[in-house]
Amino acid sequence: MSTPARRRLMRDFKRLQEDPPAGVSGAPTDNNIMLWNAVIFGPHDTPFEDGTFKLTIEFTEEYPNKPPTVRFVSKMFHPNVYADGSICLDILQNRWSPTYDVSAILTSIQSLLHDPNPNSPANNEAAQLYRENRREYEKKVAAIVQESWNDDDDEED
Amino acid sequence: MAAEGDKFVYDPERNYDDATLAQIRVMENEIASQNNIVSERLSMQNLKDEYADADDVFKLKIKDLESRYHYMRRTRGDGNCFYRAFGFACLEMFLADSKNLPRFKDVAQKSRDELVSLGFPQFTIEDFHESFMDVIEKIEKQCSVTELSDIFNNQGLSDYIVVYLRLLVSGYLQKEAEFFVNFIEGERTVKEFCNQEVEPMGKESDHIHIIALTSTLGIPVRVEYMDRVDSSKCTQHNFPEDSQPSIVLLYRPGHYDILYSR
Numbered sequence: 260m261s262t263p264a265r266r267r268l269m270r271d272f273k274r275l276q277e278d279p280p281a282g283v284s285g286a287p288t289d290n291n292i293m294l295w296n297a298v299i300f301g302p303h304d305t306p307f308e309d310g311t312f313k314l315t316i317e318f319t320e321e322y323p324n325k326p327p328t329v330r331f332v333s334k335m336f337h338p339n340v341y342a343d344g345s346i347c348l349d350i351l352q353n354r355w356s357p358t359y360d361v362s363a364i365l366t367s368i369q370s371l372l373h374d375p376n377p378n379s380p381a382n383n384e385a386a387q388l389y390r391e392n393r394r395e396y397e398k399k400v401a402a403i404v405q406e407s408w409n410d411d412d413d414e415e416d
Numbered sequence: 417m418a419a420e421g422d423k424f425v426y427d428p429e430r431n432y433d434d435a436t437l438a439q440i441r442v443m444e445n446e447i448a449s450q451n452n453i454v455s456e457r458l459s460m461q462n463l464k465d466e467y468a469d470a471d472d473v474f475k476l477k478i479k480d481l482e483s484r485y486h487y488m489r490r491t492r493g494d495g496n497c498f499y500r501a502f503g504f505a506c507l508e509m510f511l512a513d514s515k516n517l518p519r520f521k522d523v524a525q526k527s528r529d530e531l532v533s534l535g536f537p538q539f540t541i542e543d544f545h546e547s548f549m550d551v552i553e554k555i556e557k558q559c560s561v562t563e564l565s566d567i568f569n570n571q572g573l574s575d576y577i578v579v580y581l582r583l584l585v586s587g588y589l590q591k592e593a594e595f596f597v598n599f600i601e602g603e604r605t606v607k608e609f610c611n612q613e614v615e616p617m618g619k620e621s622d623h624i625h626i627i628a629l630t631s632t633l634g635i636p637v638r639v640e641y642m643d644r645v646d647s648s649k650c651t652q653h654n655f656p657e658d659s660q661p662s663i664v665l666l667y668r669p670g671h672y673d674i675l676y677s678r
Binding site for chain 2: 264274324328341345347357359
């Protein structure tokens with residue numbers, strides 16, 4: 260029997276295809292609707308511009324009542340992203356609402372790239388540079404933007 | 417003795433959120449494995465047994481409850497108990513007496529567009545609304561109490577009902593924000609309060625939530641308060657005050673169960 264979580268994920272996927280938000284994409288992996296791959300394109304007018312950042316989204320049967328686990332697979336340099344790629348974002352933790360769908364999750368992460376929150380740092384170096392040395396911050400980000408393209412090459416090879 | 421290396425050292429670059437969430441999950445599973453989400457009807461003796469070693473304050477109050485109520489139904493203590501108890505008691509009432517069911521269904525039907533007009537995302541609202549209406553249609557077709565109990569004990573379906581009731585509370589509070597803002601603690605807007613204390617699963621309910629849910633659905637409820645207040649009887653409170661509720665909930669600090677009148 261299809262569970263509410265699976266039924267809802269099918270709907271999330273359908274909506275993402277029919278009404279795709281700008282700059283993000285996502286789809287379930289081949290054999291598992293509970294595990295998705297997603298891509299967030301670095302937003303314009305940010306140091307992340309032109310980056311193609313890959314993520315995984317792992318759902319449980321409790322979705323959408325509990326948030327999924329979202330991680331960057333591509334290397335990231337951002338005040339609110341931990342070294343292992345996991346993300347410090349309130350809506351993915353204690354501020355989760357069952358009214359969010361995959362589309363809302365991805366666009367929230369996209370806007371986090373736009374507006375980092377250096378007050379709750381997950382990466383101290385990134386938070387400090389963001390506050391105190393924006394030029395160096397942008398240089399480090401530019402490096403991971405370049406790396407994000409290399410990821411793509413690997414896959415095409 | 418723990419080795420020196422076992423001492424907890426905070427690593428600011430490490431993500432502790434996952435560990436915290438994992439621990440919460442373990443506790444949730446423990447609670448889940450011990451209790452049904454909504455129990456069978458139990459005699460009041462069941463409550464008496466729980467307080468066998470309690471002091472007179474509680475014993476007198478249980479005696480008071482016993483004189484007025486025949487049965488109870490326990491709900492799981494997962495922070496959603498008010499919604500679960502209210503939802504179950506309300507739908508079970510309609511199985512016994514469907515006189516007001518058409519009005520209730522109408523209110524529920526229209527609630528979707530109201531929520532969407534308040535700015536809730538249409539796509540996800542529809543999902544919860546559909547599930548909620550499915551259950552109401554089962555009640556309309558006079559399903560059995562066992563079927564209703566099965567729905568409420570299926571985690572996925574049961575949680576969907578709770579989510580929709582939470583959304584209704586959030587919608588009502590936001591619609592009447594001008595009034596409710598006076599009752600919200602801390603420097604928060606009604607919308608912030610709803611985002612933090614109403615919409616997330618597992619957030620416990622207070623008076624303000626009860627007022628909102630009973631008002632928006634037009635289903636009054638009586639709450640019997642069984643607490644340490646020095647009295648031989650439980651304190652009763654009807655929501656709204658001048659109503660004659662047919663649903664009764666038992667409140668013990670932090671938890672709601674269902675009561676059945678004699």
